[in-house]
Amino acid sequence: MTITAPKGFRAAGVKAGIKASGNPDLALVVNDGPQKSAAAVFTSNRVAAAPVHWSRQVVSDGRVDAVVLNSGGANACTGPQGFQNTHATAEKVAEVLGVSASDVVVCSTGLIGEQLPMDKILPGVDAAFRELSEDGGSAAATAIMTTDSVSKEAVFTGTDAQGKEFTVGGIAKGAGMLAPGLATMLVVLTTDAEVPANELDVVLRDAARVTFDRADSDGCMSTNDTVVLLASGASEALPSAEQLSEAVTSVCAELARKLIGDAEGASHDIAIRTFNAASERDAEIVSRSVARSNLFKAAIFGKDPNWGRVLSAVGTTDAVFEADQLNVAMNGVQICRNGAIGDDRNLVDLEPREVLVEIDLQAGDAEATIWTNDLTHDYVHENSAYSS
Amino acid sequence: MTITAPKGFRAAGVKAGIKASGNPDLALVVNDGPQKSAAAVFTSNRVAAAPVHWSRQVVSDGRVDAVVLNSGGANACTGPQGFQNTHATAEKVAEVLGVSASDVVVCSTGLIGEQLPMDKILPGVDAAFRELSEDGGSAAATAIMTTDSVSKEAVFTGTDAQGKEFTVGGIAKGAGMLAPGLATMLVVLTTDAEVPANELDVVLRDAARVTFDRADSDGCMSTNDTVVLLASGASEALPSAEQLSEAVTSVCAELARKLIGDAEGASHDIAIRTFNAASERDAEIVSRSVARSNLFKAAIFGKDPNWGRVLSAVGTTDAVFEADQLNVAMNGVQICRNGAIGDDRNLVDLEPREVLVEIDLQAGDAEATIWTNDLTHDYVHENSAYSS
Numbered sequence: 001m002t003i004t005a006p007k008g009f010r011a012a013g014v015k016a017g018i019k020a021s022g023n024p025d026l027a028l029v030v031n032d033g034p035q036k037s038a039a040a041v042f043t044s045n046r047v048a049a050a051p052v053h054w055s056r057q058v059v060s061d062g063r064v065d066a067v068v069l070n071s072g073g074a075n076a077c078t079g080p081q082g083f084q085n086t087h088a089t090a091e092k093v094a095e096v097l098g099v100s101a102s103d104v105v106v107c108s109t110g111l112i113g114e115q116l117p118m119d120k121i122l123p124g125v126d127a128a129f130r131e132l133s134e135d136g137g138s139a140a141a142t143a144i145m146t147t148d149s150v151s152k153e154a155v156f157t158g159t160d161a162q163g164k165e166f167t168v169g170g171i172a173k174g175a176g177m178l179a180p181g182l183a184t185m186l187v188v189l190t191t192d193a194e195v196p197a198n199e200l201d202v203v204l205r206d207a208a209r210v211t212f213d214r215a216d217s218d219g220c221m222s223t224n225d226t227v228v229l230l231a232s233g234a235s236e237a238l239p240s241a242e243q244l245s246e247a248v249t250s251v252c253a254e255l256a257r258k259l260i261g262d263a264e265g266a267s268h269d270i271a272i273r274t275f276n277a278a279s280e281r282d283a284e285i286v287s288r289s290v291a292r293s294n295l296f297k298a299a300i301f302g303k304d305p306n307w308g309r310v311l312s313a314v315g316t317t318d319a320v321f322e323a324d325q326l327n328v329a330m331n332g333v334q335i336c337r338n339g340a341i342g343d344d345r346n347l348v349d350l351e352p353r354e355v356l357v358e359i360d361l362q363a364g365d366a367e368a369t370i371w372t373n374d375l376t377h378d379y380v381h382e383n384s385a386y387s388s
Numbered sequence: 389m390t391i392t393a394p395k396g397f398r399a400a401g402v403k404a405g406i407k408a409s410g411n412p413d414l415a416l417v418v419n420d421g422p423q424k425s426a427a428a429v430f431t432s433n434r435v436a437a438a439p440v441h442w443s444r445q446v447v448s449d450g451r452v453d454a455v456v457l458n459s460g461g462a463n464a465c466t467g468p469q470g471f472q473n474t475h476a477t478a479e480k481v482a483e484v485l486g487v488s489a490s491d492v493v494v495c496s497t498g499l500i501g502e503q504l505p506m507d508k509i510l511p512g513v514d515a516a517f518r519e520l521s522e523d524g525g526s527a528a529a530t531a532i533m534t535t536d537s538v539s540k541e542a543v544f545t546g547t548d549a550q551g552k553e554f555t556v557g558g559i560a561k562g563a564g565m566l567a568p569g570l571a572t573m574l575v576v577l578t579t580d581a582e583v584p585a586n587e588l589d590v591v592l593r594d595a596a597r598v599t600f601d602r603a604d605s606d607g608c609m610s611t612n613d614t615v616v617l618l619a620s621g622a623s624e625a626l627p628s629a630e631q632l633s634e635a636v637t638s639v640c641a642e643l644a645r646k647l648i649g650d651a652e653g654a655s656h657d658i659a660i661r662t663f664n665a666a667s668e669r670d671a672e673i674v675s676r677s678v679a680r681s682n683l684f685k686a687a688i689f690g691k692d693p694n695w696g697r698v699l700s701a702v703g704t705t706d707a708v709f710e711a712d713q714l715n716v717a718m719n720g721v722q723i724c725r726n727g728a729i730g731d732d733r734n735l736v737d738l739e740p741r742e743v744l745v746e747i748d749l750q751a752g753d754a755e756a757t758i759w760t761n762d763l764t765h766d767y768v769h770e771n772s773a774y775s776s
Contacts, residue, residue, distance in 0.1 A: 047703030047711045047727070077699050079712070079728030112696020113729055221704050223696070294682065294763075295771050302772025308500025308611070311465050315435030316609050323435045324467070339435070340467030341501055375682075375772075377765050383683055384690025384763075 002137030002153040006167040006192035008032050008232025012131035013143030016124025018072030018110075018117055026121065027069045027140035028128035029188050030097060035233030038064035039201035040105065041208050043225035049076035050083040051106040052224060054090065058105050062197025064230055065099040067188055068128075069144050070121060071173070073110040076223040085116050092122050096129040107186045107226045109146055109173060141171035144186055147382060148173050149262055154254035158239055158247040166193035166237035168247040172255040185212060187227040187255060192235035193244060203245045204229045211252035214284070215260050215371045216291045227252075260371045265378025268300050270355040275367035282319035283368035286359060289313045290370075297375035300355055305348035307336045310357060320363040327360035390525030390541040394555040394580035396420050396620025400519035401531030404512025406460030406498075406505055414509065415528035416516035417455045417576050418485060423621030426452035427589035428493065429596050431613035437464030438471040439494040442478065443614060446493050450585025452618055453487040455576055456516075457532050458509060459561070461498040464611040473504050480510050484517040495574045495614045497534055497561060529559035532574055535770060536561050537650055542642035546627055546635040554581035554625035556635040560643040573600060575615040575643060580623035581632060591633045592617045599640035602672070603648050603759045604679045615640075648759045653766025656688050658743040663755035670707035671756035674747060677701045678758075685763035688743055693736035695724045698745060708751040715748035 004011050009031055016026040031038075040059040042052050058064060068089060075082050086106050094101035108116065131139070141151040152172040159165055174185035189204075208227055229248065239247070260269050272290050277283035290296055293313040299306035307328045314326060328336035333348045335341075355374075373379075392399050397419055404414040419426075428447040430440050446452060456477060463470045474494050482489035496504065519527070529539035540560040547553055562573035577592075596615055617636065627635070648657050660678050665671035678684055681701040687694035695716045702714060716724035721735045743762075761767075 045700055045703040046705075046709075047699045047714070074696070077696055077724065077728055079726065082728070112694075112700065113724070113733075115729075221700065223700050223703065294767075298768050298771035301768060304772065306500075308462070308465055311435045312433055312500065312609065312611050315433040315611065317434075321434075326435070336465065336501070338467065340465055340470070341503075345501075375768055377768050379682075380686050380689065380763055380765050380768055383686035384692065 001155050002141060003029060003169040003171050003188055003190040004135055004137035005155045005169040006190045006232065008192050008234030009190045010132040010134055011136035011140040012128040012133065013136065013139035014124060014127045014131055016127065017120040018070055024143035025070055025072045026124040026128055027143040028093065028125065028132060029067045029140055030132060031065055031230045031232050033232055035194055035231055036063045036065055037195060037197040037200055037231045038062060038228060039197055039204045040226060040228040041205060043222055045221045045223050047077065047223050049074055049108060049224045050078055050086040051075055051108045052226060053083065054086045055105045055107065055226060058102060063103055064105050064228065065103040066093055066097055067105040067107065067228055068093045068125065069107040069186055071109050071144050071146050073108060073114055073116045074112045074224050075108040075116050076112040078115055081115060085118055088118060089121055089125065092125045096125060105228055109144065109186055109224055112223060137169065137171060144173040146173060147264055152255055152258040154251045156247045156250045158243050160237040160239040160243060164235060164237035166191060166235045166239055168251045170251040170255050172259060174259045185222065185225050185259060189229040189248065189251060191231050192233065193231055193237050193239050194233035195231045195244060199241060200229050200231055203241065203248050206245060207249040207252040211249065211256040214369065215256040216288055256371065260373060263373040264382045265376045266373035267376050268353055268355050268374040270300060270357060270372050270374065271369050272357045272372065273367060273369040274359045274361060276364060277361045277366040278320035278364035280366045280368050283366050284370065285317050286314050286319045286361065287368055287370035289317050290357065291372035294375050300350065301374040301376045303350035305330045305335055305345045305350060310359065311336065314359060319361065321361040325362040329358040331356055389543050390529060391417060391557040391559050391576055391578040392522055392525035393543045393557040394578045394620065396580050396622030397578045398520040398522055399524035399528040400516040400521065401524065401527035402512060402515040402519055404515065405508040406458055412531035413458055413460045414512035414516055415457045415531040416481065416520060417528055418520060419453055419618045419620050421620055423582060423619055424451045424453055425583060425585040425588055425619045426450060426616060427585055427592045428614060428616040429593060431610055433609045433611050435465065435611050437462055437496060437612045438466055438474040439463055439496045440612060440614060441471065442474045443493045443495065446490060451491055452493050452616065453491040454481055454485055455493040455495065455616055456481045456513065457495040457574055459497050459532050459534050461496060461502055461504045462500045462612050463496040463504050464500040466503055469503055473506055476506060477509055477513065480513045484513060493616055497532065497574055497612055500611060525557065525559060532561040534561060535652055540643055540646040542639045544635045544638045546631050548625040548627040548631060552623060552625035554579060554623045554627055556639045558639040558643050560647060562647045573613050573647060577617040577636065577639060579619050580621065581619055581625050581627050582621035583619045583632060587629060588617050588619055591629065591636050594633060595637040595640045599637060599644040602757065603644040604676055644759065648761060651761040652770045653764045654761035655764050656741055656743050656762040658688060658745060658760050658762065659757050660745045660760065661755060661757040662747040662749060664752060665749045665754045666708035666752035668754045668756050671754050672758065673705050674702055674707050674749065675756055675758035677705050678745065679760035682763050688738065689762040689764045691738035693718045693723055693733045693738060698747065699724065702747060707749065709749040713750040717746040719744055
């Protein structure tokens with residue numbers, strides 16, 4: 001059920017002492033091959049953390065031997081010293097594993113603007129190395145948690161044309177700051193399929209575009225987002241691009257769903273589906289505009305089917321539609337018809353955690369869904385108290 | 389101190405019974421001339437309320453005799469019936485005043501998606517007509533309040549080249565949904581200067597661009613925003629465009645400041661000033677990006693000078709800057725220097741309601757300020773309970 005489900009991988013998660021809480025805070029994932037191909041996508045935030053700058057370089061040649069991840073500190077906005085600390089972490093991993101530092105991806109998550117305690121990180125790498133095991137994936141998933149209430153793992157097993165099985169596994173962390181071009185989200189995906197790095201890259205980008213990129217918890221974009229996919233080739237399976245894409249997208253979708261389901265302080269998970277749009281881009285911007293409306297999100301928290309706030313968010317976009325042709329349904333009740341009052345809003349049941357908002361643009365046949373959360377007292381509480 | 393301070397205007401505010409609370413909910417403002425020139429700006433939301441569609445037409449010829457405003461219902465997303473109700477309201481005002489309905493601006497504010505109680509509105513117009521007086525401006529200001537905790541008024545007196553005095557007065561309502569291209573904001577401005585409508589239009593647009601458009605409480609854009617400026621010419625003063633612009637901008641700035649100061653549930657008023665930008669547009673988008681970050685706004689509520697959340701919001705923009713040259717000060721303390729850790733964050737005092745965030749892009753000499761609020765428990769509470 002995790003990243004060590006695919007053959008050819010070992011992982012570990014340990015307590016390095018970075019977190020004041022004493023919880024696990026350092027993870028190591030190693031690809032034992034025979035293949036070492038890899039791809040990754042990173043935050044599009046121009047204020048990117050030191051480990052993002054480092055790891056972009058590492059992945060650029062399509063080979064990765066190991067990924068080291070720490071929680072308890074983002075190592076973002078930490079200047080030259082921060083970059084040196086990322087480099088030193090990679091060197092330490094390279095030393096214990098006998099690989100090149102230039103093949104070690106580094107990920108960090110936690111508070112921005114503080115230097116990492118290297119006197120904890122480096123011994124932590126030693127400890128993680130000693131703990132590496134073929135069933136260490138779940139320990140790694142636990143060690144990357146920050147405000148997550150549960151660890152997130154997923155797995156998918158497929159079959160290639162010759163009937164050989166291959167597996168894709170994943171772990172993820174992230175509970176706030178979920179947004180466009182990813183979110184404070186660290187994701188490690190593994191597969192034992194035999195896939196060249198350039199093909200991994202295409203498959204990963206396509207999967208991220210329709211999963212992580214459409215999970216938009218609070219519209220904020222992290223400095224540290226990293227999604228890395230490693231292939232060991234240990235199953236000797238040779239899935240087609242479609243077969244691999246199905247497996248990777250499935251794992252990414254499950255992880256994205258778990259991230260939204262555990263978003264900080266949320267009491268509702270909201271899917272905003274826009275359909276009959278002139279283009280997929282139109283459908284996406286309309287759904288995202290609603291997902292970013294604090295007024296709409298607060299209304300859902302209050303179990304108030306306030307479709308006026310949906311329409312006012314739709315009206316700020318440049319998508320193709322006529323205001324007097326918009327239809328909105330909430331949990332199956334058509335509360336807005338042709339831009340005006342539809343069925344009785346009191347028929348909408350917002351007691352369940354799951355909410356489905358459907359927006360009909362009557363302008364074409366494209367659609368897209370954005371997943372978000374409601375805006376709650378607990379969101380405010382957690383995010384006003386996070387660094388203090 | 390209000391819209392009846394300039395000569396040539398009468399106003400009234402009455403209890404029409406639209407609001408369940410029984411508070412005043414209908415206002416009437418009449419321009420007795422001799423001049424009747426006017427200009428207005430409206431929401432850029434494509435889902436605009438019926439009164440916005442109506443009033444755009446009314447103002448297009450530059451003449452307005454009266455403005456009728458109701459709280460207790462937005463008349464937005466109400467279909468053909470909603471437009472008929474706006475039309476009937478204007479006709480009623482025209483009838484009692486003996487003017488043309490096509491010279492009557494109508495403004496509504498309140499819940500979206502419900503029809504107005506016309507059996508309350510029409511008698512309310514009669515009542516307001518009877519109450520019209522040369523010191524009725526404050527009563528009008530009170531009648532347009534929704535979740536506002538105080539009414540908002542401002543006045544500015546200037547002098548033309550011949551030494552003749554002229555006055556600009558204003559009233560405003562709005563306490564949430566403040567955003568780009570205005571906000572659920574109804575503003576009536578009056579002046580007794582003699583100004584043709586085309587000049588009023590230029591002056592009003594320029595003033596709104598740097599005042600109301602830069603008040604961004606929660607990033608949400610209303611369906612009903614209207615700012616209307618009426619000139620009576622009753623003072624016979626002939627201010628230059630610059631003199632009038634100074635007066636109108638001053639009144640708009642004071643009203644915008646009062647709107648932010650009374651934003652729903654806010655505990656801090658935050659000015660985000662970006663300077664040394666390559667262009668005013670860059671400075672504005674950087675400040676606005678920070679103003680829209682829920683994580684930043686929640687941190688300020690928690691009195692946490694979390695400059696990492698400022699930088700991560702700056703990093704999502706396409707403004708000209710280098711990440712390692714960004715400086716951020718909060719209430720005068722330089723907590724981020726060259727994109728990394730600056731002075732001790734514990735030196736920042738976030739106890740006062742007023743917060744000043746200064747972002748130095750080191751990329752030019754332009755600047756802009758956006759005014760916003762923190763994200764609080766009370767914001768969530770008020771906006772989750774609003775329509776229920």
